[in-house]
Amino acid sequence: MQSMTDKKRDFETACAAAVKARNFTEAAKAAAGAADCAEILASRTTGIVSEAYAKEVRSWRDLVKKLEGRKNGGGRGRPPSLEGGDEAVDGGEWLVAEKPDITFDDIAGMEDAKRIINEMVLYPMQSPEKARALGLNPGGGVLLFGPPGTGKTMLGKAIAGALDAPFYYASGADLRSKWYGESEQRLSQLLTSAKSQKVAVVFLDEIESLLPKRTENSHSADNRVVTQFLADLGGFKDSANLLLVLGATNKPWSIDEAVFRTGRFDEKVYIGPPDLPAREKILELNLKGAHTADGLDFHSIAEAMEGASGSDVAAVVSAAKRSALGRAIRENADPVLTAEDFKDASERIPLSITPEILAPYKKFMEERF
Numbered sequence: 001m002q003s004m005t006d007k008k009r010d011f012e013t014a015c016a017a018a019v020k021a022r023n024f025t026e027a028a029k030a031a032a033g034a035a036d037c038a039e040i041l042a043s044r045t046t047g048i049v050s051e052a053y054a055k056e057v058r059s060w061r062d063l064v065k066k067l068e069g070r071k072n073g074g075g076r077g078r079p080p081s082l083e084g085g086d087e088a089v090d091g092g093e094w095l096v097a098e099k100p101d102i103t104f105d106d107i108a109g110m111e112d113a114k115r116i117i118n119e120m121v122l123y124p125m126q127s128p129e130k131a132r133a134l135g136l137n138p139g140g141g142v143l144l145f146g147p148p149g150t151g152k153t154m155l156g157k158a159i160a161g162a163l164d165a166p167f168y169y170a171s172g173a174d175l176r177s178k179w180y181g182e183s184e185q186r187l188s189q190l191l192t193s194a195k196s197q198k199v200a201v202v203f204l205d206e207i208e209s210l211l212p213k214r215t216e217n218s219h220s221a222d223n224r225v226v227t228q229f230l231a232d233l234g235g236f237k238d239s240a241n242l243l244l245v246l247g248a249t250n251k252p253w254s255i256d257e258a259v260f261r262t263g264r265f266d267e268k269v270y271i272g273p274p275d276l277p278a279r280e281k282i283l284e285l286n287l288k289g290a291h292t293a294d295g296l297d298f299h300s301i302a303e304a305m306e307g308a309s310g311s312d313v314a315a316v317v318s319a320a321k322r323s324a325l326g327r328a329i330r331e332n333a334d335p336v337l338t339a340e341d342f343k344d345a346s347e348r349i350p351l352s353i354t355p356e357i358l359a360p361y362k363k364f365m366e367e368r369f
């Protein structure tokens with residue numbers, strides 16, 4: 001029997017195909033089917049998984065409404081915008097208007113990545129005349145890759161915060177879900193809008209789902225997205241303006257070969273799991289202002305977390321805080337974090353960095369560099 005997730009995926013595929021064919025009646029039916037599947041999945045699951053499905057239900061239902069408001073048409077004219085009326089859309093919807101308040105100081109370790117980002121992005125953009133005096137042509141592409149939870153997205157946000165330049169953020173997941181069936185046009189708009197700026201940074205998160213390997217078997221629409229996107233990225237580099245594209249991925253091996261062959265990314269930076277000093281710093285950063293027991297030894301807690309990603313360390317701190325709070329309430333005492341809380345928390349949070357997880361990154365680097 002077909003599983004509910006498979007069924008939902010079939011509706012999603014049908015919806016995308018119908019949008020492409022400008023058959024909005026069919027697309028609306030398929031979107032409603034996907035919403036129903038997501039609703040069933042939400043009822044069968046609990047916690048954040050269920051919440052995520054519930055959120056999906058709402059966005060499919062919104063899409064149904066938008067699609068129902070449209071008339072079917074031939075294959076001509078402007079591509080349909082699922083976003084509100086027919087007004088022109090531009091890349092502005094990805095402009096990060098509010099600067100995130102994360103800085104490089106909030107990021108532990110990653111010295112190589114910070115140096116490269118400083119040299120390639122921040123210094124030339126902060127002091128363009130000095131860069132020009134050296135004949136340095138700033139801009140280009142940087143690919144950040146490494147296991148999940150190692151701070152790649154965080155680094156992107158810190159760059160946005162540090163730059164006094166327009167910063168565009170788009171994630172593969174957004175483009176795939178929010179702009180289902182029209183990610184191609186959306187990406188082009190994003191890059192066109194960035195190119196119209198004198199100075200701009202584009203951060204493409206989860207880039208493997210924007211630039212997946214093209215194969216004979218893959219959906220021809222997917223292949224077209226990749227081809228178009230590669231063309232747009234090429235022009236980006238040749239532009240006279242100061243433009244930089246940052247890409248981040250957990251799965252560099254899933255990215256289309258042409259991305260590497262054509263040198264779209266001048267720098268490829270591996271973001272690995274935090275080493276001992278970095279884990280200790282992540283502990284400190286996440287414990288700022290928290291009541292800790294006298295003599296609590298961050299060093300040995302960090303040491304015991306060999307194999308933790310940055311996000312694992314942050315998760316252990318949160319779990320330890322909850323455990324300390326529970327005890328304080330039970331015992332009607334002042335809340336204080338103890339070594340015992342960290343021990344309990346570490347036992348509950350599985351560490352995500354195993355040799356099996358790291359092996360494909362090593363292999364990728366050996367083959368690429």
Ligand SMILES: Nc1ncnc2c1ncn2[C@@H]1O[C@H](COP(=O)(O)OP(=O)(O)O)[C@@H](O)[C@H]1O
Nearest residue numbers: 107108148149150151152153154282310311314
């Ligand atoms: N090097 C680091 N320094 C500080 N915090 C980190 C670091 N790496 C990960 N974290 C924590 O883990 C969370 C998830 O990291 P994220 O940037 O989403 O990882 P990625 O994009 O690589 O999957 C961050 O919000 C932060 O709390």
Ligand SMILES: [Mg+2]
Nearest residue numbers: 152153205248
């Ligand atoms: Mg990320």
